Amino acid sequence: MSVLIVVDTKNGEVKKSSLEAAQYGAKVAASIGGEAVALSLNASNAEVLGTVGVNKVLNVTDSSVSASDPQKVVAAIVAAANQVGAKVVVFAHDSTGKAVAPRLSAKSGAGLVTNVTSLPDTASGFVVSKNVFSGKAHAHVNILSDEKIVSILPNAFGLAAGEGSASVEDFAVDVSGISSGITVKAVKGGNSDVVPLPEAELVVSAGRGLKGPENWGMVEEMAGILGATTACSRPVADIGWRPHHEHVGQTGVAIRPNLYIAIGISGAIQHLAGVNGSKVIVVINKDPEAPFFKAADYGVVGDAFEVVPRLNEALRKFKAANG
């Protein structure tokens, strides 16, 4: 009985969200007394999976097996799961997990829970917590089928790399007869140094309080100093001040960074739903009655155009002193 973790890569490197999934899978394997096996898709650094507790890595070395064609990935997973006798399959709930895990569930009949935020409780069944209502609540869900699939929420489990090592072997799987008929014509973005929002640990976000897109310079400056990713509220994306992919909230991206700094955002319930998983929230707003202060850890009541440059200066001093 083993746990199979599906590990995706970006430019050959294991994705951070996949590393979190691998660590989670290793813990599940330990609790059920089984082996943690990772199935990595064209990884050049698969051995890193050993540091989070994976025993063995089956590395697919066929570039056609990628999340762009979920049917091929499903075929590889089924082959690997049969080979190692996997009872639990773990994904990261990222663009790969979303594309592949549901197909696997439908194909195998194994129950799937996504957005998972806890290790399974196996006292009676196989119960995991997941976020529901866009983070406004959580639910405990029991997987009823013998085989289980879980897809874990990125940034919900801190990474603690250890000294372990994993054996890595090439995994040959014949997927020549399987295809979704999907052709990748181009890849845009995704190669910049900016950490994508769902994975970001530091996020600086601003809203209508900034009065216009020309005033985002100081927000980007703060992100630059911190190495943070920029985000925005829905109205700001809707009126075109900022790109849609920056919109965080209930109908945008849900994030769980270590630090979320919100500037000139009032904190409507829909916005809070997407950000309340953040570990620390700082709110800067000139309106002391802004509802966001109720959800904040630290608040600054003041004009963003005065406070933000001051904060940037203080951050720059801090960075200079602390590296």
Added chain:
Amino acid sequence: MKILVPISKVPDTTSKIAFTDGDSKFNEEGIQWIVNPYDEWYALVRALELVEAGGGTVTVINVGDATSDPVIRKALALGAHEAVRVDVNPADSYVIAKEISAYAADKGFDMVLLGKETISYNGSEVGGMLAEFMNLPYISLASKLEVNGDTATLDRTTEGGVEVVEVKLPLVASANKGMAEQRIPNMRGIMAARSKPLTVVAASGGAEAKTSYVKYGLPAPKSAVKLVDPENMDELVNLLHTEAKSI
């Protein structure tokens, strides 16, 4: 082109979430129900645009009881041509996908287009399951969808970028923000929706839930905010470093 748009009934985005029966059930008291925004704003509107430009029909389908009918009428008011409701308790995504695929199996849809997830259960599951049950390609998190003859071009959102993919119809795709702009139904649409067909079909009988929701809970309340003097941002930086340990 025949397009099928699965829609979910979800609580309005401003809803206060609460639970009842020993936290085992969602408290529906006072809840305003809406069409799941991702299904309505992006999937349904894009389906309507495609049909307006190239001809065809848009069918919306919902799995649920008669309490779904008002939100189904909303989808019809926006311009969908007909609606189907599978009269089954939507116990989990597996049941929903199985029932929709059972209905769609012999109807010859060119495309199934749905939101990337519901704002209630946030599963992101039904689209992929549906694609597998129907043996169709699945393009998830699509922020753009164009159709030219029998070929579709889509932008699939990945972490920090997009992948432009091409695939032959028929297909299943889940819609992300950016695919279309939200529409508001007009009076003519609302009047017309009353007489559009809403067909209720019985369960296929082949779907069994794979998961069961045992209990719900709310996040622990936040402790009171600590206010920092706007003149003293060194103090905020110091707190973030020494107390919050986030920088």
